[in-house]
Amino acid sequence: MSRAERVRSRIFRRGSRTYFNSTRFFPAPVRRDVRALYAFVRTADDLVDGTPQDGAGFEAFRREYLRRRGGPSGPAGPVIDAFVELSGRRGFDPAWVDAFLESMAWDLSGRAYRSLEETLAYVYGSAEVIGLMMAGIMGLDERGSRPARLLGRAMQYINFIRDIQEDLDLGRTYLPGDEIRAAGLGSLREDEARRAPDAFRGFVRDQIGRYRRWRAEAEAGFALMPSRFRVPVRTAADMYDWTAARIEAEPFVVYGGKVRPSRRRIVLRGIRNILRSGDGDR
Numbered sequence: 001m002s003r004a005e006r007v008r009s010r011i012f013r014r015g016s017r018t019y020f021n022s023t024r025f026f027p028a029p030v031r032r033d034v035r036a037l038y039a040f041v042r043t044a045d046d047l048v049d050g051t052p053q054d055g056a057g058f059e060a061f062r063r064e065y066l067r068r069r070g071g072p073s074g075p076a077g078p079v080i081d082a083f084v085e086l087s088g089r090r091g092f093d094p095a096w097v098d099a100f101l102e103s104m105a106w107d108l109s110g111r112a113y114r115s116l117e118e119t120l121a122y123v124y125g126s127a128e129v130i131g132l133m134m135a136g137i138m139g140l141d142e143r144g145s146r147p148a149r150l151l152g153r154a155m156q157y158i159n160f161i162r163d164i165q166e167d168l169d170l171g172r173t174y175l176p177g178d179e180i181r182a183a184g185l186g187s188l189r190e191d192e193a194r195r196a197p198d199a200f201r202g203f204v205r206d207q208i209g210r211y212r213r214w215r216a217e218a219e220a221g222f223a224l225m226p227s228r229f230r231v232p233v234r235t236a237a238d239m240y241d242w243t244a245a246r247i248e249a250e251p252f253v254v255y256g257g258k259v260r261p262s263r264r265r266i267v268l269r270g271i272r273n274i275l276r277s278g279d280g281d282r
Helices: 003-015 015-026 028-049 055-070 080-090 094-106 115-139 141-163 164-169 177-182 191-194 199-222 228-247 250-253 265-279
Strands: none
Touching: 003 028, 015 028, 015 228, 015 265, 028 055, 028 094, 028 115, 055 080, 055 094, 080 115, 080 164, 094 115, 115 141, 141 164, 141 191, 141 199, 141 228, 164 250, 177 199, 191 199, 191 250, 199 228, 199 250, 228 250, 228 265
8 A cells, every 4th residue: 555545544544433444345446446535525524623623724625626626736645636536537527526615615614504405405515426426436327326315415414413412512503403493492402402302302313214214215226236335335324324223212322422333343244244245135
């Protein structure tokens, strides 16, 4: 592994236990492409999610990407250049990257999303386009586009639910404000949730129901993948299902720390999915 690849791998490992360990089940060339994708999106995300946020750093990152997208300029770097090369080779639509960077820019100002429509506008750039890029890496045809978008959407939605407290600390509420109020909650702050525990539990479980509907529709896309690709994607999706189930059982768990699977659980599920793929993936 080259020095630049080691840099990308460290960013990936540090950024996501679920994705890093799930994607280890991809063939090596695909793993390299996924590392290049994830290093790019994680670097941008870290700039806007850090404490304090680095707005100037993010804008410099975006400018540098746009400059390099137009052709090489200056010393090569391990993150942006690798992503630009990947984008060209896999045929990513530049509008996908622009949408991603715009959603990241929204995170520079704390905001509450007032409706599902507003939330999904953010989710398109922050997650659905990543699904489209993953479909491009796997060489899926146009039939895979909607399932890829929906899987990215569903996973992001669970992140919103899982990270309620973390996002509040950053001044953000991604879940739809009109639905929070309709549930009888003034906000998702823990003190307010504790004053209306049934309302809070009902709200969170309703949101998880929405995740499950998107996740079920995304499942249709798995049949379009060869098993060598289906195993890692299904493994990651299974871990999001596990997270959803843990939160659904007791929604107040979101105030006690981040719910996430262990590395052992991810790897064992991946092995199980390999065995299932040998039996028709039933």
